[in-house]
Amino acid sequence: MSIYLHDIPLSQAQARIREALQDANLWCLLGTETIPLDENALGRVTTEPIWALVSSPHYHASAMDGFAIIAENTNGAQPSSPISFVLEVNSAQYVDTGDPLPEWANAVIPIENVESLDHNYQITKDIRGPKSIRIRAAVPPWSHVRPLGEDIVATQLVLPAGHTLRPADLGAIAASGHQNIAVARKPKVAILPTGSELVPIGSKLKSGDILEYNSLVMAAQIKTMGGEPIRYPITKDNFDSICERVQEAVQTHDLVLLNAGSSAGAEDFSAKVVEKLGTLLVHGVAVRPGHPVILGVIARSRVAATKQSPTHKEIASGEIAPRNDMVPILGVPGYPVSAALTVDIFVEPIIAKWLGRRPHELPTEMATLTRKLVSPAGDDDYVRVAVGKVGDKLLAAPLSRGAGVITSLVQADGLALIPSGVQGLEAGEQVKVHLYRSKAEIEKTIFCIGSHDMTLDLLAQFLAEHDRRFASANVGSQGGLVALRRGEAHLAGSHLLNPVTGEYNISYIRQYMPNIPVKVIALVGRDQGLIVKQGNPRGIKNLGDLSSKNVQFMNRQRGAGTRVLLDYQLNLMGMSSDSILGYAQEEYTHLGVAAAIASGRADCGLGIAAAAQALDLDFVPLFQERYDLVIPKQFTDDDLLAPLFELLTDRGFQEAVSQLKGYDVSVMGTVILED
């Protein structure tokens, strides 16, 4: 059997790559280039301190439109005893803002503080005597003058090396007399997707095909970091082909990212490729997600290096970076979340070093964990979390931990790090979260929990237009009520049928949220029905057909709302579950039921229209269930939720929902309960 890769601690892996780069003389600025000072310099990193070549202003300048005068001559001017000045040298002279102060003058009186003795002329630069002006207040020397060097003094430091250029910086550099600027050369990063199962974005998919989008995400990450990504086409899982591609990439890039094949399976060639072409430094890092990470270095072939190596003069001039013989290579795991986090963790510090800038750092906040997290003790574990402020508490709600769930990165407001040595954290414990979003954005987030429904997606869309973010976590209806009791969300979506009374939600609210005053508002009526194959070949019309037509049924697991509904309806009909072929077969989601039907394992199952639609199946509506929003009274008057309540009576929103298949908006906004 294959020997599995051997994980080493994250800090050790980072140290090993740093040492290898130091040995190769690559743990430093990669190179510098001189570029013109224009808006494309934005975001580039300075490689040298920028010293001012000229002062700004480079002369004493008038700060206002007005009259240059000698301040001492204004002494004694008062409202009751004005002083007059003839417009001539050594007395007064008109100046526009920015004009040089005449050599004999040492102050400017703004035009609005001056009276003209002669009303029939207009003030312009060309005024000469015998006109005159009158003032009624003395001015101190240097009033309304921008002295030479007020902004910048020639020879002063304008910006340090290692500074990432922002708009105002470009102005200051220009003001200090520069026309060009030395910045760090952008590291060229080759991104090589490999895998026989990979197909390009936009391909028509067949079973087993995997869309290759990691290279896209990684290229965007490299761009964000200030590097220059180059995406290669997909290489099949073939040792020789991958070797050839890597060899090629190494010749013309500063870093190679080899995606997937980094584990130890039958077709995982990355480690062997690195071993063959260079030195394998690390195979496996104790970090989750991402652990099958490979780090290595490969030498450029001497021929290529010689052919392209620059002269010493070119290197000294800073126009061309010295070519180094070694090129680092990173074997990036294939799961998209692992790939993205691996690039953040391992590549960002290298690019930062190469550009000479400070590594990007996310702001951190302490937050309360909404549910228990288990973590392997030996790993640094990065958990994607949704972050919201509910009452006074900043909450971190763990999202899907699946390394294949790219949407968990999209929905994440931050990353909670569970360091190696910690085996897990209990709900309610404080956890440090590295935030992707600003606190202001997080404070505009409505935190919704409970059962998922497509209407919530639309609600999110509409709320975005009202300056609110809507983050919803799917923990099922019961889970949502429990979370509300613990103060972990602003509201919950619930569709819990009481099988005895046929009433929705209220008895469950009393059971799971005792003594918490709530408001319950109906969101939608939602069709439940039978998901059947396209064209409904078995002609199934109702639950009765399940026993009479000998059809294969697929059930939901015990406890699921849909199963409660089925049992309630069978009971009303006096029908026995024994009469249904497949009643004991269980799937865990609406979509699981739909997939079973699509694949032919079953003829039908009970579920919602959306699940049928997602897999191009047909749907026979049977019952309508009510989906409610449950809101603790403490939040009902909160300004945060106001736009949500407005939307429930908004025509546009109601129309958008009614266009979804299987939804009834007539109940929307009806208050079901108010404590």
Added chain:
Amino acid sequence: MSIYLHDIPLSQAQARIREALQDANLWCLLGTETIPLDENALGRVTTEPIWALVSSPHYHASAMDGFAIIAENTNGAQPSSPISFVLEVNSAQYVDTGDPLPEWANAVIPIENVESLDHNYQITKDIRGPKSIRIRAAVPPWSHVRPLGEDIVATQLVLPAGHTLRPADLGAIAASGHQNIAVARKPKVAILPTGSELVPIGSKLKSGDILEYNSLVMAAQIKTMGGEPIRYPITKDNFDSICERVQEAVQTHDLVLLNAGSSAGAEDFSAKVVEKLGTLLVHGVAVRPGHPVILGVIARSRVAATKQSPTHKEIASGEIAPRNDMVPILGVPGYPVSAALTVDIFVEPIIAKWLGRRPHELPTEMATLTRKLVSPAGDDDYVRVAVGKVGDKLLAAPLSRGAGVITSLVQADGLALIPSGVQGLEAGEQVKVHLYRSKAEIEKTIFCIGSHDMTLDLLAQFLAEHDRRFASANVGSQGGLVALRRGEAHLAGSHLLNPVTGEYNISYIRQYMPNIPVKVIALVGRDQGLIVKQGNPRGIKNLGDLSSKNVQFMNRQRGAGTRVLLDYQLNLMGMSSDSILGYAQEEYTHLGVAAAIASGRADCGLGIAAAAQALDLDFVPLFQERYDLVIPKQFTDDDLLAPLFELLTDRGFQEAVSQLKGYDVSVMGTVILED
């Protein structure tokens, strides 16, 4: 006399431009375009919700390399009683990560949990019976399987409209089956610099020339906001030329920024140009810096509009935005800080609306003001501040308020807003600061105050390489000691001579910082001497020559350290100040003295070598003064300052300082006093 512009409140100005854009049907998404889904989509804004076209995974996929089995068949497997499976359909089958689960299977056992019964074969996909495997633990259904739709369910909302795309978003969009994406068209913004005094970046400057770099800063701002800036060449101050340029720009752009000429001076044409070509909505906004702001709208000429107007089909397809007849124009004030802030305040909300995204918002923190701020009661006043954490206090130190001082924007860590209605704030009061930097960066900032010296620029540069920011505020030596007493900085630079004892700093520290234990460390010895014209035509060699050679002297103001030094030296020499021609003439800075000499108003003055160097003057060194760092004991062991102390004994730093003219590093690091 010219009538001055009439300021209206900021909120009213913003409302007026919003209404004008609403009237022109321009207060909405500007247009949409479909682009390929690649890394160039980064930072673009979605204009439609993105719904999933396919599920991901689109089949039940193995989550590990291992064996697909039927979970129920593993029941009863235990360490002591293993169960064996033959490798065949309905029993066990090898799968790689990502492979489809065979239809008959419902779980995967990872390869590392499986024993081979037959050691002489290697596991590959092509294995067929009669090989077999053995397991020693039961697995539940769906273990190590990524069920269909685990990440994305076809038809679900992947991203809302109005979302700015990040790297992971691109992956999720690709995973959900899209190959192209609808994003907001980038608004085209014309930037028109006008002014006869303007010269392009890099020009050789003569008196009165002003480097035109506002268009560069504004273009970079527009780029940062997501617009497409187009910079026009400089137009001279000529009404007809400006009209022509504006007319031209209006035809092909969505917004026109007309820079300078927005005030009411003799050559300020912007308001008249807008009035002639369109409608002037606002002239003057009560906001500082920036108040002579102009807002207006201009109609595109009908000919051009007709010629280029798209068909309804093109508009409906979203490929071409409807052409609107009205184009907003903003008259931007000429001072660089005013220009930049005007663009932030007025243009960012328009671009945000046009792109359909949330306006950019800076994070805010409350900070303690280090000195009194006076503000006109009627204005919204934006004050650039340096922000640092000293002890437990977050401090905001106001920087230069001059609208011409672009370096104040470069040095600013944030903007403190003094709203209209507030006349000013006292030192020690809390002020809300909109932060340009993260809290983490601010917490790595060493806050230095007092007398400025070029060595501090070098120190900043060296500290940047040790993960520290060094922010220094120039308030003079005495001001620095007072600030330290108030707990407003980590250290102060001081060179205060006691004219009685000839000793530096200590007596002043006891006077201004009583009962505060300090450490005083010498930074440098610094030459003071006579700044003279190039080539020293009057042959001035010492202070004695000031009386004997009938030279014109330029003095510093009373209280300046350099004046104290002069008087101390005159006293030692027994020389009377009356004997110096120009002793009563005062300048306020080293550079002011140098400028007076450069312009011929004086022959010499006392100052530092750097001031002479800045204006290409000569320097006659006479005395050396000591420049010390004063550090309250509470900070001397702080980790924050450790790299600073290390640098004082660092060879590289000492060498860099000794290469500056007029500096002596032999005293560097000497402890002068330690309480």
